[in-house]
Amino acid sequence: MKVPLSAIAHTRSGDKGDTSNIGVIALRPEHYPIILREVTPERVKAYFGDLVKGEVERFELPNLGAINLLLHGALGGGGTVSLRVDAQGKTYGASLLRMEIEDA
Amino acid sequence: MIRIANGQGFWGDWLEAPVRLVDEGPIDFLVLDYLAEVTMSILQKQRQEDPNLGYARDFPPLIGRLADKLKQRNIKVIANAGGVNPAACALAVLKAAPGLKVAVVHGDDVFDRLDTFLAAGYEMRDMDTGEPLTSIRSRILSANAYIGAFPLAKALDTGADVVIAGRSTDTALTLAPMVHRFGWKSDDWDKLAAGTIAGHIIECGAQCSGGNCQVDWENIPDMANVGYPIIEAEPDGSFTVTKHEVAGGRVHSDTVKEQLLYELGDPKRYLTPDCTADFTTVHLEDTAPNRVRVSGIKGGPRPPTLKLSISYTDGWKAIGTLVYSWPQALPKARAADRIVRQRLETLGLHYDEIYTEFFGVNACNGPAAPPNPDPPEVQLRIGVRGKNRKAVDRFTRELIPLVLNGPPGATGFGEGRPPVREIVAYWSALIPREEIETRVEVIS
Numbered sequence: 001m002k003v004p005l006s007a008i009a010h011t012r013s014g015d016k017g018d019t020s021n022i023g024v025i026a027l028r029p030e031h032y033p034i035i036l037r038e039v040t041p042e043r044v045k046a047y048f049g050d051l052v053k054g055e056v057e058r059f060e061l062p063n064l065g066a067i068n069l070l071l072h073g074a075l076g077g078g079g080t081v082s083l084r085v086d087a088q089g090k091t092y093g094a095s096l097l098r099m100e101i102e103d104a
Numbered sequence: 105m106i107r108i109a110n111g112q113g114f115w116g117d118w119l120e121a122p123v124r125l126v127d128e129g130p131i132d133f134l135v136l137d138y139l140a141e142v143t144m145s146i147l148q149k150q151r152q153e154d155p156n157l158g159y160a161r162d163f164p165p166l167i168g169r170l171a172d173k174l175k176q177r178n179i180k181v182i183a184n185a186g187g188v189n190p191a192a193c194a195l196a197v198l199k200a201a202p203g204l205k206v207a208v209v210h211g212d213d214v215f216d217r218l219d220t221f222l223a224a225g226y227e228m229r230d231m232d233t234g235e236p237l238t239s240i241r242s243r244i245l246s247a248n249a250y251i252g253a254f255p256l257a258k259a260l261d262t263g264a265d266v267v268i269a270g271r272s273t274d275t276a277l278t279l280a281p282m283v284h285r286f287g288w289k290s291d292d293w294d295k296l297a298a299g300t301i302a303g304h305i306i307e308c309g310a311q312c313s314g315g316n317c318q319v320d321w322e323n324i325p326d327m328a329n330v331g332y333p334i335i336e337a338e339p340d341g342s343f344t345v346t347k348h349e350v351a352g353g354r355v356h357s358d359t360v361k362e363q364l365l366y367e368l369g370d371p372k373r374y375l376t377p378d379c380t381a382d383f384t385t386v387h388l389e390d391t392a393p394n395r396v397r398v399s400g401i402k403g404g405p406r407p408p409t410l411k412l413s414i415s416y417t418d419g420w421k422a423i424g425t426l427v428y429s430w431p432q433a434l435p436k437a438r439a440a441d442r443i444v445r446q447r448l449e450t451l452g453l454h455y456d457e458i459y460t461e462f463f464g465v466n467a468c469n470g471p472a473a474p475p476n477p478d479p480p481e482v483q484l485r486i487g488v489r490g491k492n493r494k495a496v497d498r499f500t501r502e503l504i505p506l507v508l509n510g511p512p513g514a515t516g517f518g519e520g521r522p523p524v525r526e527i528v529a530y531w532s533a534l535i536p537r538e539e540i541e542t543r544v545e546v547i548s
Contacts, residue, residue: 010318010358014367017232017530023365025358027319049471059371061384064361068368076459080142081529083423083459083487084467091468094318098472 003103009035011093018078019054019070020089022096026065035067036060038101044069047099048092106285108278108302109334112136112183113309115143115160121309121332122166126173129348131334134174135277136183137307138163144271145415145528147187148215148246158189159196167266168200174265175203182256182277186270188213188246194268194547204548207264209255211542212271214412214535215247221535228412228533237533243416245528249535250411252377253299254290255542256280262546271413273376275303278335286339290378290406297381297403298341300374304381305345305363305398306333312345312363314353319362326352342399344391355394377411377537380404409534418529419456420496421489424503425463427516430480436511437462437484443510444486447502455490455499483516489527497524 005024008031013022024039026032041056054072061068075089076082086092109131111122115138125131138160151158163185167174174181186193186208194208214221218237221228228237248271257280259267267280279299282288288295305312313333314324331351336344347355364383368374371383380403387400428436441460448458461467463483465476488499500521507514 010362012316012318012362012366016367016369017532021365021368023362023368025361025365047472051470051472061365061371063384063386064364064388066361066365068365068371070369076457079530080527081418081421081489083421083457083489085461085463085485086468095469095472097318098469098474 001103002100004097005039005099005101006097007103008101009097011096013089013091013093015075015078015088018075019072020074020092022069022071022093024067024069024096029065032062032065034101034103039067039099041069043099044071044096047096048074106133106281106337107131107334108133108135108281108337109332110135110137110278110306110309111332112138113307113311114138114140115162117309119162119166123169124351125332125334125348126170126179128350131179133281134179134181136163136181136185137274137277138183138185139187139271141413141530142415142528144188144246144248144413147189148415151189156192159187159193160185163193164196164200167197167204171201171204180260180265180267180281182260182267182280184269184272184277186268188248188270190268190270197266197268198547204265205263206266206268206547207259207262208545208547209251209259209267209269209272209542210545211255211540212248212251212269214249214540215244218244218247221539226535228535231532231534237414237531240416240531243418245415245417247412247414249540250377250413251540251542252276253279253283254378255544257283259544260284262544264546274307275300275376276378278303278306279378282337293379293403293405294401295341296379298343298401299337300376300379300381300403301383301386301401302335302337302343302398304374305360306335308363308366309333310353311366312359313347313355314359317354317359317362319358324354328352341401342397345396345398346394355396357388357390357396360388360396375407377406379406408537410537410540412533412535414531414533415528416531418527419489419491420493420524421487421527422496422500422522422524423485423487424500424522425483425485425516426503426506426514427481427483428511429513429515430478433479433482433513434462434465436513437482439511440484440506440514441486443506444502448499451498453495453498455488455495457489459487461485493524500524
């Protein structure tokens, strides 16, 4: 069944220069493999479209049931240079929770 | 076991937090993290205007307010409040709290040494773009090396009540009391990694104890009195994250996990001046309400280089807003945006970037935003940036006329023309660690 990512995960996002990171954390241990299968760098890049100019990298933290996504070129130059309201990528994580995934 | 509390996640964080940490229960060390990447450049500008400034000015009055209790209960304070002028910060602290012994850590400020470094062949290329430092040399405002926990621990070894540093890493503030009290060695990699990760968990204050937490956020108790985090550290490197019992908020593996992932890069290679920490070895356990035990952390050797934090001027920017009301709020705001751009073009003004967002429609989430086809109002937000200050200034005069000479239904111009601000950009580079020598000075 198709559900939003918010059904199985919570997130937190922030910045390092012009890169935003999103931590995606499974709400329960059984959700972690689904996150690994569904939340791929390619899908995340496509989901955010024009907002992310560079590549998306993914790291795995099985001990926390979490992945860490790095969205390069995602903050309009970053920090003090950026003209965006969310220059620090604070809302990327919440935004990703709307992405549709297959939950089984 | 020692208790290390963090009462400040950035300069501008809740003023009451450090006072509550002292008043509401037992702690041994109070750490305060004041510095973000941009903060150093702001402080540098303040010091240029007044040689007695350039530090976090909230800090001396706070220590004045807490001085008697710190002394009575033997609570030590470690803060990177010194900014670009730790010596002046120390004098201000002594003025506010004459009975305290203050130790200052010097050596992170390399602003006056950059040309020597360049002459020695260090190109200090930007870690993101790869460009050499010479391309921005004339526009540099500040340059500091991130220093680690060992100089801070040495300052604690002097018996000081307050340790003041400049650009120490955020995590070093928390690791330093462990090195000082447990006698950890500079190659105890697993323990140093554990103390570093403890520092990462509490460095943003309440962001690990209920603040900004997505899980069950509506039911996290008493956020008006949110408790700032406390690490109960053991000599073997394991620790418990908690808060004072009477305080609000929540410490749970959910809140701690969110903060562990915050502003993380490669989780296996979290580099600091003290060690390389491996976040994939962290084991969390909820042992009781508001108590999360953390164990199993592994680390590796510290890198041979230290990171430099360099700020420089990079042109000008201005951001202005107007509000368009229903009906057709979004088409009207879009039309206004097109008109502004056309008028700037007609004037022959060019910018590095013009960027438009529509609040209520797509500002935070871009194409990922939920559809909102007929919003009751939309805020148009246009920003420009460029090297030519006059061009940016002219932009600020092109927005408000739209209230009379653009699409109908515009309002929200109450604050007048938006200000033109100088952009202070941030450059990070590496330098061999041998080039940076720290020194502890005790003042009382």
